[in-house]
Amino acid sequence: MSEDIEKKEGFGAEAGDAADSGAEESLFEAPPMAEQERMCEAILFASAEPVTVKELNSRMPHGCDAAEALVHLRKRYEGRGVRVVKVGDAWAMRTAPDLGFLMQKEMIETRKLSRAAIETLAIIAYHQPITRAEIEEIRGVSVSRGTVDQLLEMEWIRFGRRKMTPGRPVTFVVTQVFLDQFGLENTRDLPGLKELRAAGLLESRPPPGTMPTLGDGDEGEEESSEGQSELFED
Amino acid sequence: MSEDIEKKEGFGAEAGDAADSGAEESLFEAPPMAEQERMCEAILFASAEPVTVKELNSRMPHGCDAAEALVHLRKRYEGRGVRVVKVGDAWAMRTAPDLGFLMQKEMIETRKLSRAAIETLAIIAYHQPITRAEIEEIRGVSVSRGTVDQLLEMEWIRFGRRKMTPGRPVTFVVTQVFLDQFGLENTRDLPGLKELRAAGLLESRPPPGTMPTLGDGDEGEEESSEGQSELFED
Amino acid sequence: MSEDDTESFHEDKVAARLAAEALIVDVDGFEGPLDLLLTLSRTQKVDLRKISILHLAQQYLAFVEKAKQLRIELAADYLVMAAWLAFLKSRLLLPPDPSEEGPSGEELAAHLAFQLERLQAMRDAAARLMARDRLGRDFFARGVPEDVMRVRKITYTATLLDLMQGYARLRTRDEFRPFVMDRESVFTMEEALERMRGLIGYAGDWTDILSYLPTGWESDPKKRRSATASTFAASLELAKEGKVEIRQSESFAPIELRKKDQDHV
Numbered sequence: 001m002s003e004d005i006e007k008k009e010g011f012g013a014e015a016g017d018a019a020d021s022g023a024e025e026s027l028f029e030a031p032p033m034a035e036q037e038r039m040c041e042a043i044l045f046a047s048a049e050p051v052t053v054k055e056l057n058s059r060m061p062h063g064c065d066a067a068e069a070l071v072h073l074r075k076r077y078e079g080r081g082v083r084v085v086k087v088g089d090a091w092a093m094r095t096a097p098d099l100g101f102l103m104q105k106e107m108i109e110t111r112k113l114s115r116a117a118i119e120t121l122a123i124i125a126y127h128q129p130i131t132r133a134e135i136e137e138i139r140g141v142s143v144s145r146g147t148v149d150q151l152l153e154m155e156w157i158r159f160g161r162r163k164m165t166p167g168r169p170v171t172f173v174v175t176q177v178f179l180d181q182f183g184l185e186n187t188r189d190l191p192g193l194k195e196l197r198a199a200g201l202l203e204s205r206p207p208p209g210t211m212p213t214l215g216d217g218d219e220g221e222e223e224s225s226e227g228q229s230e231l232f233e234d
Numbered sequence: 235m236s237e238d239i240e241k242k243e244g245f246g247a248e249a250g251d252a253a254d255s256g257a258e259e260s261l262f263e264a265p266p267m268a269e270q271e272r273m274c275e276a277i278l279f280a281s282a283e284p285v286t287v288k289e290l291n292s293r294m295p296h297g298c299d300a301a302e303a304l305v306h307l308r309k310r311y312e313g314r315g316v317r318v319v320k321v322g323d324a325w326a327m328r329t330a331p332d333l334g335f336l337m338q339k340e341m342i343e344t345r346k347l348s349r350a351a352i353e354t355l356a357i358i359a360y361h362q363p364i365t366r367a368e369i370e371e372i373r374g375v376s377v378s379r380g381t382v383d384q385l386l387e388m389e390w391i392r393f394g395r396r397k398m399t400p401g402r403p404v405t406f407v408v409t410q411v412f413l414d415q416f417g418l419e420n421t422r423d424l425p426g427l428k429e430l431r432a433a434g435l436l437e438s439r440p441p442p443g444t445m446p447t448l449g450d451g452d453e454g455e456e457e458s459s460e461g462q463s464e465l466f467e468d
Numbered sequence: 469m470s471e472d473d474t475e476s477f478h479e480d481k482v483a484a485r486l487a488a489e490a491l492i493v494d495v496d497g498f499e500g501p502l503d504l505l506l507t508l509s510r511t512q513k514v515d516l517r518k519i520s521i522l523h524l525a526q527q528y529l530a531f532v533e534k535a536k537q538l539r540i541e542l543a544a545d546y547l548v549m550a551a552w553l554a555f556l557k558s559r560l561l562l563p564p565d566p567s568e569e570g571p572s573g574e575e576l577a578a579h580l581a582f583q584l585e586r587l588q589a590m591r592d593a594a595a596r597l598m599a600r601d602r603l604g605r606d607f608f609a610r611g612v613p614e615d616v617m618r619v620r621k622i623t624y625t626a627t628l629l630d631l632m633q634g635y636a637r638l639r640t641r642d643e644f645r646p647f648v649m650d651r652e653s654v655f656t657m658e659e660a661l662e663r664m665r666g667l668i669g670y671a672g673d674w675t676d677i678l679s680y681l682p683t684g685w686e687s688d689p690k691k692r693r694s695a696t697a698s699t700f701a702a703s704l705e706l707a708k709e710g711k712v713e714i715r716q717s718e719s720f721a722p723i724e725l726r727k728k729d730q731d732h733v
Contacts, residue, residue, distance in 0.1 A: 041315030042329040043336050045279075048613035059336050081275030083607075095276040095608040097601035102273055102293050106280045106611060108604035116499060122594035138586060140502025141545065182600045183607060191596040201589045207579050208571035280608035329614065338617045347626040349634065355626070356635035372638060388624060416628045430636045 030063030033072065040069045040091075050090030050180055086185045088176040097183065111154070116147045121156060125178070125190055126202060129160035129171035134204060148172070156181065264297025267306065274303045274325075284324030350381045355390060359412070359421050363394035363405035382406070390415065501549035504528065506584050516585045521577035522560045525553040556580070655685060655695040660702035668712055674724040677703050677714075 030036070039060050043051055056066035070091055074084040077093070085094050095103065113121070120143055123135050135143050151157045160173035174187060184190065196202050264270070273294050277285055290300035304325055308318040311327075319328050329337070347355070354377055357369050370376050385391045394407035408421060418424065498504045508527045509519050532550040535542050559573030601607055664680055677699055678686075685695040703725050706712040716723045 038313075038315035038330065039333060039336055042333040043315075045316045045327070045610060046329050046337060046614035047616070048609040055339070059339060079272075081272035081277075082279045093279070093610065094603070095280050096272065097606040099273060099276040100601070100606035100608075102277055103280055103608050105293070106282070106604075106608050110602070110604060118594045118598060119499070119590060122597055123590050125597065126590065126593055138583075138590060139499060140505075140583065140587065141500025181603045182597060183603065184600075190593070191600070192593055196589055196593065199589070201586045205579065205582060208575045276608070280611045282611040326612075337614050338619045343620060343622045345622055345624050347624040347630070351624070352626050352630050352634040353638055356631045357638065359631065360635055374638075384624070416631065418628070425632060430632055 030065070031061060033065075033069060036060065036064045036066070036069040037072045037076070039064065040066055040073050044073075044084065044091055044093045047092070050087040050092040050176060052090040056091070085183065087180045088186055090176060092180065094183070113150070114147065116144065117150055120147050121151055121174075121178075124151075124157050124172045125174045125187060126193065126196060127204075128173040128187065129163070131163055131169040131171050133169060135172075137204075264299070265295060267299075267303060270294060270298045270300070270303040271306045271310070273298070274300055274307050275327075278307075278318065278325055278327045281326075284321040284326035286324045290325070348381070350378065351384055354381050355385055355408070355412075358385075358391050358406045359408050359424055362407040362421060363397070365397055365403040365405050367403060369406070501528075501546050502583060502587055504531070504546070505549075505580075506587055509584060516581065516588055519581060519584070521580055522557060524580075525557040525560075528553050529557070653688065653690040653694055655682065655691065655698045657698045657701045657705070660695070660698035661705060664699065664702050664706060665711075668706070668725075668727045672726070674715065674726045676722045677725050678722065680725075 031039070040056055043056055043059060053066050053070070056070075057064060060066060070084065077084045081096055081099055082093050083096055085092055116139075119139060120135055123138050124130055127134065127138070132143055132148070148157075154177070155175055156178040157172045158175050160171040162168040162170055178184075179186065187193075193202075265273070274290055277290060277293060287300045287304065290304075291298060294300060304318065311318050315330050315333055316327055317330055319326055353373055354369055357372050358364055361368065361372070366377055366382070382391075386393075388411075389409055390412040391406045392409050394405040396402040396404055412418075413420065498507070505524060505528060508531065509516065509524055511527065512519055512523060514520075529550060532542065532546065535546075556573060556576050560577060564572055603609065659682075660680075663682060667680060678696065680699050680703075681692070681695045685691040700723065703712065703714055703723070707714050707725075711728055712725050713728050714723060714725050
């Protein structure tokens with residue numbers, strides 16, 4: 001434990017809080033921008049997962065401006081075989097998609113998603129934050145527990161804030177892993193989002209009067225095939 | 235379903251089989267060198283292991299010259315945060331060795347200095363230069379090695395001159411880091427006992443009878459066990 | 469079952485029926501009634517916005533009817549939807565009854581059309597999403613990520629106040645002396661000497677040395693013993709120095725002392 005202690009105790013402690021206190025800036029000069037760019041390059045290169053600007057800054061010497069270095073770095077890698085991409089509020093290096101054909105060896109056998117899972121994922125991505133009931137309303141069928149679990153497990157979705165409606169239902173939102181998976185900078189870049197919004201297809205429209213509430217059987221599989229035909233008299 | 239893949243699968247497959255069939259050379263012109271460089275770059279980046287020139291050639295489209303592309307690529311990365319290196323007879327990309335320090339993530343945890351350390355530090359500040367034996371006399375307990383080491387590592391104290399008494403014991407003095415930390419110009423600025431009393435700091439003395447246990451028990455068992463070992467060590 | 473009989477109905481219904489039959493074999497393949505409706509609506513071969521909900525309702529009801537004939541058990545969802553569509557159909561066919569409350573048939577139909585369009589839109593969006601370049605398929609992350617060493621750095625803090633309190637605590641706690649002999653009930657000879665030197669000048673005649681015990685030390689036996697011993701030792705010391713005389717009348721009798729008169733030497 002004791003060997004973890006850095007020499008500049010006080011300094012280290014302050015670095016976090018007082019990231020831009022002028023007093024310290026004068027004490028420790030930040031490395032030149034070219035050097036900062038190299039540092040960002042090394043960190044992003046070494047990491048399989050996207051790294052936030054905040055983390056970059058915390059790992060780089062005091063006074064560095066990762067955000068600016070990233071701008072330079074991104075430009076430097078334009079058109080290269082590897083690119084610097086933004087994923088949510090984090091950054092990563094990824095091979096250029098047009099070279100995917102070279103990578104059969106690295107190809108990851110992706111888990112085949114069920115149609116229900118794919119649809120549910122898309123609905124969450126385009127409507128987030130969205131409750132399970134709202135997903136069911138759109139799909140017209142109850143969402144099986146397994147579908148949501150699978151998406152949660154893959155870390156493509158996560159729980160969002162509870163909705164301020166009766167019962168305070170939990171919502172789902174997509175994650176950074178999702179953005180990374182589909183090469184999206186953020187959810188605003190979802191394909192066709194603008195058109196869908198313009199067409200009014202992303203607004204929640206309450207059903208007029210007596211529509212049957214579809215898929216309100218909220219647990220278990222949709223195919224609860226208890227012969228309930230006697231309920232039906234037409 | 236919709237994620238059915240590999241637009242360029244056929245192409246990739248061909249590249250493998252027909253790696254050295256002379257007949258096709260005329261049919262497929264090798265990509266420009268810049269493009270070959272990109273390809274090497276992407277493969278080296280994504281590959282889990284170093285890749286030989288032979289394998290590069292077999293993965294790249296027919297007619298490519300990976301060896302030459304590597305020369306260009308290596309040059310391109312000179313001085314960057316990432317380097318192209320030869321590992322045995324294979325090639326790989328690695329972060330620049332001088333940036334190894336970035337591959338650490340520091341988790342800063344702030345802890346209150348232990349009572350033993352505070353007292354020792356206070357004694358040194360008020361009585362410097364002072365030997366360990368003298369500190370022990372004032373504290374009434376032996377000073378554990380860890381406590382002194384910690385203060386030394388924090389650079390709040392350092393060794394002073396040896397005392398001209400039998401055994402020539404080493405002394406401790408406080409440092410500039412200490413003075414900065416506590417906002418003091420020099421140790422003469424430390425308030426004396428009278429001032430401490432005037433400031434009410436001596437009034438906080440607990441009633442006799444609550445004190446006799448070592449370590450006072452007010453800082454968890456760590457401190458008290460430390461106190462024990464201090465007692466029985468020397 | 470598609471080679472099943474085709475009783476001649478109205479021409480336009482034949483295709484629908486065929487489609488419905490094809491669907492029925494695959495009823496498990498549907499993601500609920502809305503999905504089925506969406507599939508049925510494709511047989512109309514029009515833009516979803518122009519779809520005839522009335523026609524769609526009829527198609528759906530025919531489907532359910534057929535399923536019943538084939539003794540295929542449909543999940544409750546499908547039957548609820550069938551009931552609702554039958555209701556919708558009647559609303560759409562009958563002239564609106566002004567006395568009736570609630571939304572009109574057209575409003576209900578419009579909402580159903582919206583739902584179908586929205587579901588279709590989400591399916592299309594899902595397809596586009598899945599068609600995107602994907603991590604691990606089209607683009608790749610670093611093959612050998614370097615482990616980021618997690619270094620736990622502990623910084624210790626203390627304030628000047630902590631420091632001074634610590635010091636003050638030390639300088640004022642006499643009782644915190646674990647392995648030093650408890651001096652609280654020890655009256656040293658030095659102390660006794662000092663005390664007696666100050667006092668003997670005032671003592672004229674023989675005085676019991678016990679009267680030289682410091683105040684507060686007479687009652688506690690431990691203190692009394694210590695003070696007596698040190699006072700006695702100090703007395704001997706003073707006698708040796710020639711400053712006092714000591715006498716004792718018999719064994720265990722009080723020891724008395726007086727200042728040595730310089731004249732008597």
